[in-house]
Amino acid sequence: MSVIPLVFTSGWASGINAYAVVLLLGVFGATGVSDEVPAALQRTDVLIVAGVLFLCEVVADKIPYVDSVWDTVHTVIRPVAGAVIAALLAGESGSLPEVAAGAIGGSTALMSHLVKAGTRMAVNTSPEPFSNIGISIAEDLGVAGVVTFAIFNPVAAAVIAAVLLVLGIVIVIFLASRIRRFLRRRAQRREEKRLAGAEGPWPPG
Secondary structure: OOOHHHHHHHHHHHHHHHHHHHHHHHHHHHOOOOOOOOHHHHOHHHHHHHHHHHHHHHHHOOOOOHHHHHHHHHHHHHHHHHHHHHHHHHHHHOOOOHHHHHHHHHHHHHHHHHHHHHHHHHHOOOOOOHHHHHHHHHHHHHHHHHHHHHHHOHHHHHHHHHHHHHHHHHHHHHOHHHHHHHHHHHHHHHHHHHHHHHHOOOOOO
């Protein structure tokens, strides 16, 4: 069977939480649940690093504004991770060229990352922190559920991932005004900090 559905699903999930994808696939492979997981993802050192970074993301992803900073840092990391995971899966399967798999996984990860980052910007315009926590938990559970499902039924999981990606894009378009508001606030705070730094400390009285 073609590895494309698993590549697409892992790419979508990597754009949301790449460390969870590496950790889940690695554990599934190491425990014998799946024979399609590359050996590189099952290495102990890879699993340890992925586990530590996953815990860091679990915390950072639930703090207002910190989550957006974290997303900014991962604008490159998540698509690259999606491309690498996809290429490894294709290499293990042999049914798809690794370059093509990397392109599918990386581009899908970039799209889902932009959806995630845009949604968080909109949520951060709300004064209460509970929205961030709720959305973060839903994302974590969604990634875990879809990736796990993909191991047993990759085609159905890919359909679910595609539907979620399209819905996410629609939601971001709907929330565009809130995202612009968030960007204006961030630019204003940066300008205030710049002006404060330019004025320097007040002279002693």
